[in-house]
Amino acid sequence: MSQTAAGTPSGIETTGTPDETVPTIEHWIDGASVAGRGERTGPVYDPARGVVQKRVHFADVADVATAVEVAARAFETWRDVSIAKRQQIMFAFRELLNARSGELAAILTSEHGKVLGDAQGEIARGLEVVELACAMPGYTKGEYSENVSTGIDVYTLRQPLGVVGVISPFNFPAMVPLWFFPIAIAAGNTVVLKPSEKDPSAAVWLARLMQEAGLPDGVLNVVHGDRVAVDALLEHPTVRAISFVGSTPIAKHIYDTASANGKRVQALGGAKNHMLVLPDADLDLAADAAVNAGFGSAGERCMAVSVVLAVDTVADELVAKVRERMSRLTTGDGTRGTDMGPLITREHRDRVAGYVDVAAADGATVVVDGRDPQVDGEPGGFWLGPTLVDRVPVSSSVYRDEIFGPVLSIVRVEGYEAGLDIINASRWGNGTAIFTNDGGAARRFQREATVGMIGVNVPIPVPVAYHSFGGWKESLFGSAKSYGPHGFDFYTQEKAVTSRWLDPSHGGIDLGFPRHD
Structure with missing residues (x-):
């Protein structure tokens, strides 16, 4: 990915005085547009004309903290929403996204510049991961072993992490967020998404569509900005995991900083x-x-x-x-x-x-x-x-x-x-x-x-959604790839339960180390 894919300083001017002649893109927090407290804004260009068509508010540390706090509160109830209900919301989102993909493609073309056909292709590949998220029950179920010892069973549970951060690049403003947040949300987590400041509208459009599909407010939040917002996510103690796609130097920074702050990290870097x-x-x-x-x-x-x-x-x-x-x-x-x-x-x-x-x-x-x-x-x-x-x-x-x-x-x-x-x-x-x-x-x-x-004999070997995407060497930091089985593994944590239900024949004291007899 490009050197500025994560929203790091790139020579793009920012200002505390927004241009009132163009619309301003706001954050999406707790199900509503929020200007935030950060005073800086950045330009969003129409690359085909070379002019500023919008401005975007940049989050400060306090804005990111607000989004994380909202996501943390939402997690307390979202984690207990039934698998069936979460699956229904993902199916509804899939139908809405498929029906209205033309709207999203127009946004991608206007802010990124890619041709409409390529924009539609990007959405189609993201839609594959949404469809994978609809199959979440099969990927998040545990395993069961009966009678591992006399009267004792062992089984595993797959449970969500909590609040996760997603940092996405400019070159795929729809597809890369769709690689991450549908799986994270389907697995029971809540999300704070930081899209590229160069083409941020797609992220807000997707968040609104998720709300229309029935997603409760606060489960998916969007904050805009540059490295200030990125580092605030990496360092916030409530954020449990970070998913990132971008250039190799930034991927290393993301991986090192987030890991040092005790987080799980998916950090996909650059390529040649x-x-x-x-x-x-x-x-x-x-x-x-x-x-x-x-x-x-x-x-x-x-x-x-x-x-x-x-x-x-x-x-x-x-x-x-x-x-x-x-x-x-x-x-x-x-x-x-x-x-x-x-x-x-x-x-x-x-x-x-x-x-x-x-x-x-x-x-x-x-x-x-x-x-x-x-x-x-x-x-x-x-x-x-x-x-x-x-x-x-x-x-x-x-x-x-x-x-x-x-x-x-x-x-x-x-x-x-x-x-x-x-x-x-x-x-x-x-x-x-x-x-x-x-x-x-x-x-x-x-x-x-x-x-x-x-x-x-295939020039772009991007795996289908039910396999996982990721490279080797400096193209991937850590071992967690995106989507597919890796995605569900990344966004859940396994809990092993050893269980015995007592019957009338139990009894006795034994101070020896437990054995499987």
Whole structure:
């Protein structure tokens, strides 16, 4: 994820005097919009026009404490709501979200810039996790062992933690919150969600929809802001767990700080995802996949393919096919049917564009330069067209850094072993893919690649909701992945009960250590 995915200071101006000419996005606490006591606000841009369309209130420490206190009070009653009732609310939320996904997609496009089709796809993947949360009874039941010792039974209970914090990034303002809060709430917890300050409206929209579905006030709360709000969540003693998706440096900060404060932590970090193309691969399929995975959502995906490892014997042909497909892509306003929208902010656009200069200086070949694109949109938008850089040396920062934009690098390798070595040497281990028609090579790859999510002729191997999402190495801090079985394990704590119901034959005193006879 990007360096500012958690809402840390990023050069975006804040002020204590809101612009009254644009609407202000408020916090959502105890089932209502709340301005809070924090005086700072930040701009929310329309990336396709390059103008401030809204402002968002930033929470101070006291605002976060208020939200946590509300969530703690709500937990005392929500934890005792029956499984059947919680399940009914999740089913109702699922139906509302499915019926009104167009509203949410429009919000995503207006604040993030991704095209409407991509926004709908994001919602669909989040909806999968909501559907998983509807199956909560099967994931939160315990186990029972009868007569482990004469007249004694042992069974386990899965119980909620309490108040949990969710900190989500700008690039998936709907999907990532949906990875976490439905499972947390279905399992009986209450939630304080801190979305990215760059595109915060989706979080409030989801909270309102949960209320409409029947969720009691205070179970899901939303606070906006930057690092002040983040650190307040990490350090608050009542918050039992933290779920986070963002860049590697921030993920490490989240993990270290929350762990030091005695919390469970899901901290998913950044990525540099490779796609290895072997000589026997279907090069048309590989070229399509490289373009789709490299430039979807303007490359602002933690699972984007940013590096294609092309075996020398097919590299020239593959680059030509990728370049031809790129020539057909359109860039512009996401509401106009274009293929790719703008980047999230001007600062981020300029940072990503700077890597094209770095590539040339490091000896790479800029095959397609997207710095001055033809766009179907306003000239002030944060535009950067699809960019292709060939013969990138692995010593270049273009290869080493998580660029998080529409820059696709080609690294040429001698063969399978050389490509695998590069993948395994990476400090990240989020996702990777191999394109081949050789089953033996594919089987070796899935065993030998030190990466958490593997694609075989699939460029973006994001698991379905009933499996869990998460990488290895610096792409995941701790061991807790998101959603799937890991999600339910994370948001519940197990209690073991050893039980004996006395009968008329009991009696006697025995001071010896208990044994299972």
